[in-house]
Amino acid sequence: MARDAMYYLINHIDGWDPGFDAREERVTMSTVVLDSVTKVYPGGHLAVDRMSLRAEEGELLVLLGPSGCGKSTLLRMIAGLEEITDGDLYLDGRLANDLAPRDRDVAMVFQNGALYPHRTVRGNLSFPLEIAKADPAMVRERVVELSRALHIDETLERRPGTLSGGQRQRVAMGRAIVRQPSLFLMDEPLSNLDAGMRTELRMEISSLVRALGVTTIYVTHDQVEALTLADRIAIMNRGILQDVGTPGQIYNDPATAFVAAFLSSQQLNLLSATVRTPQNQYIMLDFGLHQITMPWTDPRAYAVSQHTGSQIIVGIRPDGLAPIPEGADGPHFSGRVRTLEYHGHEWLAYLEVGIPAVPAPEPGPAPNLNGHSNGNGHAATSKIRSMMRRLMSGAEEPTPEYIAPAAAGSGHHRRSDLVVRLGSRPVWRAGEHGRVAVDLSRLMLFTLQGNRIDPPRR
Ligand SMILES: Nc1ncnc2c1ncn2[C@@H]1O[C@H](COP(=O)(O)OP(=O)(O)OP(=O)(O)O)[C@@H](O)[C@H]1O
Missing domain, CATH: 3.40.50.300 (P-loop containing nucleotide triphosphate hydrolases)
Known part of the structure; x- marks a missing residue:
């Protein structure tokens, strides 16, 4: 107007x-x-x-x-x-x-x-x-x-x-x-x-x-x-x-992987990694063919270290990855450029990095959302549960809290491409070898249920 x-x-x-x-x-x-x-x-x-x-x-x-x-x-x-x-x-x-x-x-x-x-x-x-x-x-x-x-x-x-x-x-x-x-x-x-x-x-x-x-x-x-x-x-x-x-x-700073994926205009990269803490010197996110290290000084380090030995989901948006020359230092992924896609204002590259990818899990409510509560949440919960039992007469009580990701934790991950935003000029051609720097601060870390490992700030 x-x-x-x-x-x-x-x-x-x-x-x-x-x-x-x-x-x-x-x-x-x-x-x-x-x-x-x-x-x-x-x-x-x-x-x-x-x-x-x-x-x-x-x-x-x-x-x-x-x-x-x-x-x-x-x-x-x-x-x-x-x-x-x-x-x-x-x-x-x-x-x-x-x-x-x-x-x-x-x-x-x-x-x-x-x-x-x-x-x-x-x-x-x-x-x-x-x-x-x-x-x-x-x-x-x-x-x-x-x-x-x-x-x-x-x-x-x-x-x-x-x-x-x-x-x-x-x-x-x-x-x-x-x-x-x-x-x-x-x-x-x-x-x-x-x-x-x-x-x-x-x-x-x-x-x-x-x-x-x-x-x-x-x-x-x-x-x-x-x-x-x-x-x-x-x-x-x-x-x-x-x-x-x-x-x-x-x-x-999304509370869940579902939120991160739903709000991404381009496909969000969701990758499966195992957390390791070799000799307690640093945190390693082990993606199989690639490893990314996170120093103990990272504000998320303690929360992530609680998952040592377990699988987690790592989310990264296509613009959190930046092409770098071969041999450049720092956290990175690399692989063959499978294809390039022109979107008018930007190019997207699909990089074959051989990392297990997972679909976004659809968990229940994220803990500690700032909704209103008058303190009778438990009463309301038990009321609704008994009502649901009545309504479903004998059917098992619904548990919407956790729907397992199709592949997570099963050992049968599909390997999919890493989507990388290239801006208005593509720096690679299809078939070339590409290397991308990973901006550690842009990594989003989720449990296999899709909840954030480090609590979001609200
Ligand atoms: N009158 C109704 N009786 C039974 N189920 C209903 C009724 N109205 C909606 N639903 C169901 O309740 C769920 C939520 O519907 P709702 O219309 O609130 O969703 P929505 O998020 O607004 O979807 P959309 O964006 O498609 O309008 C859907 O599964 C829908 O099929």
Whole structure:
């Protein structure tokens, strides 16, 4: 959104009086607290498993995860559209499990920007204010102002069916904004748009919700959207919270191998290594054909040494490896360049280094995530376990904590190529021998279950 349009919107919204005490509402935006919230759908499907999470007042919290991980279910429970099976939801400090959706002061924007098809854009935008019995003259004025700020003023007399996808989403956002809720819930609002429109609207959403200071929970499966938009990201898999932190924290210091792999734009190198401490002089990560040494002065050394004699998973992003000349010193890998791939802004090289590679394990929740807990976690856990037993009547209790990596520890690792980022000019040709320096500080160290060996900083 253009800067002047943004100021226009903010200034006018500040002065709004839409017929209810909106300004009072705006100074205290909702905090959202999930305390061990669980959803089991009829039929026994566990969609959300003991999620504890807190969205601060005015925060833009992104829920990120692959399709089917339970993001929409969680959002719908917050909106009151889906019943909570177990655990507690607090909105602004009030227990809200049984609060009717209309009493939650929540506005929701969906993927398809669901609008009233027989109402014009003007009718759609004014509807929430009409319901609130606002003065009609004021409603007309406010709708025009808002439509200008959202660049949809020329579409006011049109019906949603005649609008582009981007215009429909702007109207949907406008309709959510117009009644100034204390909580915005957005469920993949950009996923039906083309790449250019997604980028444009992404920036607009970011400036809009920040300018309004409305607490926003935004669901997406797109890691770029999450990294660019969020104050904090909560990443989920199979209904379980995997990590929560600022984009920088979870990208650079991920709690689990799943998080590291999910947030990598290029394929993350996940390699199997055995930890050794020869004569206690240093730590050796033994990759079979290659060894990397880590001095005792490394801040992770003690934690890694606890795994001496065992296998661990070492993660390294393609840009943590840099080509170096043959014979250069320092930690390195080397092998034949199998192929080069052109990606426009960069080249990727695939280096045959003969190191066992492993898929990212999908562990349970990382320990010590900074979600909210009111101290009754054990009670909630045993409650849900007994409920699951009832639901599954005799079936074995589900244990989502650990799904063994296909190859890890089995001795039958597939050997795959090391992916190396080369930048805009390839320094090698296919078939040549290549050598890459390993930036020790960029190595991520995980147990075979996929949890970080050295605790992430939050
Ligand atoms: N009404 C329902 N009844 C039974 N199972 C459901 C229902 N709604 C969702 N599920 C299941 O719950 C799980 C979580 O679904 P949910 O829609 O919350 O995931 P999601 O992360 O939002 O996925 P997507 O990104 O594809 O929308 C899925 O396995 C889904 O099939």
